[in-house]
Amino acid sequence: MRTAFIEQLIEEAKVNTSIFLLVGDLGYSVVEPFASLFPDRFLNVGIAEQNMTGVAAGLAAEGYNVFTYSIGNFPTLRCMEQIRYDVCYHNLSVKIVAVGGGYAYGPLGVSHHTTEDIGMLRTIPNLTVCAPGDPIETKLATKHFCNSNQPGYLRLGKAGEPVIHSLANAFEFGKILPVIDGTATAVLTTGSMLSYATDYIKKNAVNWSLYSVPVIKPMDTVSLAEIAKKYKQLITIEEHQQSGGFGSAVLEALNDIRNQQIIPVIPPLKIIAIPDIFIGYAGTQEFLRKEAGLIF
């Protein structure tokens, strides 16, 4: 995903001279092509993420469309107040990019497990929250953020995630994306749980529908209402704490559209998410997902 991100960012920056990339001394072997092509629109600010976010706000105030890039919790949780007050209250064009969403950096320990970001960031007004599920969704989201002047958050995995969507299958940013067509039960995923869900449904020949939800905020309630009407059972799965996460966002949206009488009833919803725990031992992403119960 990070490769898809930087490739798309470079493509956009060739034609859009407002794009500026700041990194917090991370991105080795990822960001160098951007830095060499656009040296006057790139800066490594050092290991100082709060300052990076403030500098981004300042550059954005002067007309740049600024991307801040670092690992997981560093450009996000560490900078919550700069994101809330400096970027989002002033509604500046800063896009926060975190690599290593969920347990992508599993063996590196709890410091690098990015498992509370969605819940924290989606509470902030003006901020679009996006967790792409594959490299195609990543390119789509990057393209959107390059052409938007609003604050945004882009939660990426690492490198090497499989391509799930077809390149030819054009889709619109912000929409819930159908992946597999089944009956009775619909699975909604966000982020790189998409590949797990795709594999599971195919290998086990269950007759489930699968939808990818890269944009968690604002939620595509139009598509969600259609899904809620069509299926008897819904399942959400995410690599994030249950509290405040993607499943919570879906449930809140379902409750709203039920109260607005857009849907007659909320179907049974199973939320698969991290059950309010830290995992303090090492493990691969796949191992830690199982430990946290992120399996069907």
Next chain:
Amino acid sequence: MIDPVSLSSSSRKKIVTLAHKNKASHIGGALSITDVLAVLYSCILKYDVNKPLSEDRDRLFYSKGHACLGLYAVLQEVGFYSAEALGTFTANGSYFTSHVNHKVPGIELSTGSLGHALSIACGVALAGKRKNATWHVYTILSDGELDEGSNWEALLFAPHHKLNNLTVIVDYNKIQSFGSVEKVLNLEPLKDKFIAFGWNTIEVDGHDHEALSDVLSNNKETATKPTVIIAHTIKGKGVPFMENELAWHYKSPSDEQLKSALEYLEIINP
């Protein structure tokens, strides 16, 4: 041209009057920075009150947002908005919140959480450099907020990137929320710290208009360094019973105290 003496005088009267009327806090820190603001807005900054966001304006970032009355009063006096508009200060629905708000004309940035503005000023100064802009960037910090680590990230950043279009002014009134800066978390030797970080460092009496005008006019000549001006100030300056008194970080004047304060200000700066 606006006279800085009359601007500081009228602004101080406005500060104590509004603090009294609205039972506002942080009057001491507003009075300590008034002279710096008066000099900046009378003879240093490029600005157009009719076009607050004009491209060629100098940018001023006011990090000590709690001392809002100082900036609100000066901006009103120079004509960014009317006295009636400022009269809505803290009223229901008013953009004049008791920490400065960018929804007020002339205010670049909302602050109130300390340790934020300098990083943003660095970003703006960096943009100015990349665009070869002619405008200058100013940031006003309190002394107490130098406790915030984010400021020191930015203090490393600006000299490294040779942001000589950036001037920081520290309102060094030596008192923070719970007592003296020296006792809460000592900043000294402050000048040496800035020098060690690579800043063009100047100390000045923050109430001496001539000296302030001199250092603010001449600091742009450095070839490669950003400038920090340590303005030695007195919290509550201009009202003797408020000067150097921690209580005026919190209190608002009673009817009697307002009357007395206005009398003092009339004597000192008629």
